[in-house]
Amino acid sequence: AQSVSQHNHHVILSEAASLELGCNYSYGGTVNLFWYVQYPGQHLQLLLKYFSGDPLVKGIKGFEAEFIKSKFSFNLRKPSVQWSDTAEYFCAVNGAGGGNKLTFGTGTQLKVEL
Amino acid sequence: DSGVTQTPKHLITATGQRVTLRCSPRSGDLSVYWYQQSLDQGLQFLIQYYNGEERAKGNILERFSAQQFPDLHSELNLSSLELGDSALYFCASSSNTGRTDTQYFGPGTRLTVL
Numbered sequence: 251a252q253s254v255s256q257h258n259h260h261v262i263l264s265e266a267a268s269l270e271l272g273c274n275y276s277y278g279g280t281v282n283l284f285w286y287v288q289y290p291g292q293h294l295q296l297l298l299k300y301f302s303g304d305p306l307v308k309g310i311k312g313f314e315a316e317f318i319k320s321k322f323s324f325n326l327r328k329p330s331v332q333w334s335d336t337a338e339y340f341c342a343v344n345g346a347g348g349g350n351k352l353t354f355g356t357g358t359q360l361k362v363e364l
Numbered sequence: 365d366s367g368v369t370q371t372p373k374h375l376i377t378a379t380g381q382r383v384t385l386r387c388s389p390r391s392g393d394l395s396v397y398w399y400q401q402s403l404d405q406g407l408q409f410l411i412q413y414y415n416g417e418e419r420a421k422g423n424i425l426e427r428f429s430a431q432q433f434p435d436l437h438s439e440l441n442l443s444s445l446e447l448g449d450s451a452l453y454f455c456a457s458s459s460n461t462g463r464t465d466t467q468y469f470g471p472g473t474r475l476t477v478l
Contacts, residue, residue, distance in 0.1 A: 354407035
């Protein structure tokens with residue numbers, strides 16, 4: 251069965267600091283990887299996704315993620331965070347044999363301080 | 365706004381009761397997914413419907429059932445409710461059943477069982 255680990259549960263950063271949120275998945279086959287964001291009181295929104303090709307994926311709002319197959323990782327990055335990035339971030343995966351259901355990590359709560 | 369609507373927004377009920385949660389997918393989307401988000405289990409896939417037929421099943425209890433109607437809206441029925449069923453229930457939709465299809469999430473229904 252596929253699973254996703256997000257090791258950072260709570261992250262606090264100052265504005266303009268760089269961000270990296272870890273995501274590791276366990277699945278031996280072909281996977282599709284996603285990062286979703288949930289702003290306070292809002293629905294889950296897709297930040298970016300990786301299916302194939304260039305392992306460095308760029309998403310909305312200046313976010314990017316790098317797929318490293320050998321490390322089973324898909325870490326989310328942003329060079330300079332803003333207060334408006336305060337939200338909960340979820341890594342998700344779907345893999346062959348699992349249909350297109352998403353398996354989510356436990357989420358990382360990011361707080362950006364002014 | 366993702367285009368996915370869910371009603372009601374909040375639901376408070378007692379143990380042993382039965383409730384129905386409703387989801388309308390984005391215009392043109394054929395697949396509907398239900399997810400449960402709780403503090404102890406995180407975000408978990410429950411069930412998927414595609415064009416009226418059940419497509420995939422996750423960790424859905426036997427007390428729970430769902431269906432998708434000809435107009436493509438979906439309902440999740442929860443019966444014999446227990447305290448542990450208190451959670452946020454999300455609906456998502458996608459255009460088809462492809463693993464690369466983006467799932468768009470609704471705002472969720474917060475269920476509180478007293």
